[in-house]
Amino acid sequence: MSLIPATILTGFLGSGKTTLLKRVLTEAHGQKIAVIENEFGEENIDTDILVTETKEQVIQMNNGCVCCTIREDLRTTLADLAARRRKGELDFERVVIETTGLADPGPVAQTFFMDDEVAESYQLDSILTLVDAKHADQQLNDRVEAQRQVGFADQIFISKTDLVDEASADALAHRLKHMNPRAPQQRVHFGEVPLASVFDLKGFNLNAKLDIDPEFLNDGGHDHAHDHHGHDHHDHEHGEHCDHPHHHQHDDDVKSFVFRATKPLSPTKLEDFLGAIVQVYGPKMLRYKGVLNVKGSERKVIFQGVHQLMGSDLGPKWAPGEAKVSKMVFIGIDLPKEILLQGLEGCVA
Numbered sequence: 406m407s408l409i410p411a412t413i414l415t416g417f418l419g420s421g422k423t424t425l426l427k428r429v430l431t432e433a434h435g436q437k438i439a440v441i442e443n444e445f446g447e448e449n450i451d452t453d454i455l456v457t458e459t460k461e462q463v464i465q466m467n468n469g470c471v472c473c474t475i476r477e478d479l480r481t482t483l484a485d486l487a488a489r490r491r492k493g494e495l496d497f498e499r500v501v502i503e504t505t506g507l508a509d510p511g512p513v514a515q516t517f518f519m520d521d522e523v524a525e526s527y528q529l530d531s532i533l534t535l536v537d538a539k540h541a542d543q544q545l546n547d548r549v550e551a552q553r554q555v556g557f558a559d560q561i562f563i564s565k566t567d568l569v570d571e572a573s574a575d576a577l578a579h580r581l582k583h584m585n586p587r588a589p590q591q592r593v594h595f596g597e598v599p600l601a602s603v604f605d606l607k608g609f610n611l612n613a614k615l616d617i618d619p620e621f622l623n624d625g626g627h628d629h630a631h632d633h634h635g636h637d638h639h640d641h642e643h644g645e646h647c648d649h650p651h652h653h654q655h656d657d658d659v660k661s662f663v664f665r666a667t668k669p670l671s672p673t674k675l676e677d678f679l680g681a682i683v684q685v686y687g688p689k690m691l692r693y694k695g696v697l698n699v700k701g702s703e704r705k706v707i708f709q710g711v712h713q714l715m716g717s718d719l720g721p722k723w724a725p726g727e728a729k730v731s732k733m734v735f736i737g738i739d740l741p742k743e744i745l746l747q748g749l750e751g752c753v754a
């Protein structure tokens with residue numbers, strides 16, 4: 406039986422998750438979608454709305470915060486859903502998990518890899534993150550969960566841009582891009598979004614192409630609040646003027662950087678190094694993904710991970726004339742960029 410695609414919908418409180426989900430469910434012609442809601446408290450208003458307005462199967466889990474307690478519930482809920490589907494008691498083609506606005510989506514995503522029963526029935530399609538254009542700056546400044554949600558995203562939807570001016574929306578887009586250069590961004594107005602932007606994104610598919618622009622992180626188009634650090638991506642010297650607009654004075658904990666190598670990498674060195682690194686920094690490593698030129702392989706090696714869990718797979722052959730450049734993006738919280746970059750340099754074959 407083919408694997409059931411699963412989508413994780415996350416985003417800070419009030420960012421428009423339910424609005425988007427309702428929209429998608431009513432638009433989803435012919436698709437049967439099981440929705441797993443994770444909310445705080447006993448009263449689950451979101452679920453009531455979904456149940457009355459759509460015919461979807463909604464399972465609610467009321468035991469609090471996803472980040473600490475939920476993995477077991479989520480695991481049993483997913484396993485139970487799959488078992489009932491196998492027996493013909495339930496009919497659905499995909500699953501959407503809406504997390505609470507205060508959840509770290511990491512443990513939710515990991516459930517799909519750590520539990521055999523879940524991994525045998527489901528394939529994590531992508532993590533979608535809603536960002537509220539009106540409140541995001543404050544939320545990102547104040548709340549680590551909001552930052553993590555952006556870090557994990559395979560796709561970012563920016564809601565409520567109707568409530569802010571164009572310059573603010575652009576500045577937010579820029580800030581988010583620095584935090585997570587891997588996730589495409591799309592504005593949504595009251596959840597209006599084509600289904601093709603929501604499902605089958607294959608963000609977790611190892612063969613998905615790595616859509617990042619490594620040059621972006623080296624550009625000068627972000628704020629000078631980073632200058633005092635000296636350890637992150639900024640081309641300008643201290644005091645040097647740059648012409649880009651500086652709307653923010655943010656200094657996000659979730660940051661990203663890109664490793665590039667033009668020489669082929671040694672698979673064993675890479676495995677040893679990354680294996681050791683995730684033991685130490687795994688909890689801080691939200692997502693990492695790369696397309697690698699590995700010695701002895703004619704084909705691209707596609708690699709990705711979430712916290713301590715990582716995997717690799719063979720991609721297509723390098724095209725004739727294509728520069729065989731390895732690229733890896735790391736998104737995490739206070740990652741030791743220099744240690745990682747130096748270690749990776751040492752993995753050249």
Ligand SMILES: Nc1nc2c(ncn2[C@@H]2O[C@H](COP(=O)(O)OP(=O)(O)OP(=O)(O)O)[C@@H](O)[C@H]2O)c(=O)[nH]1
Nearest residue numbers: 417418419420421422423424506564565593594595
């Ligand atoms: N102006 C504006 N309001 C929006 C937009 N999208 C959603 N909203 C409103 O924002 C409020 C919160 O939306 P919800 O969909 O409930 O947000 P949520 O992320 O599910 O919220 P929680 O369940 O509390 O985490 C609602 O009043 C929505 O109508 C938008 O694009 N523009």
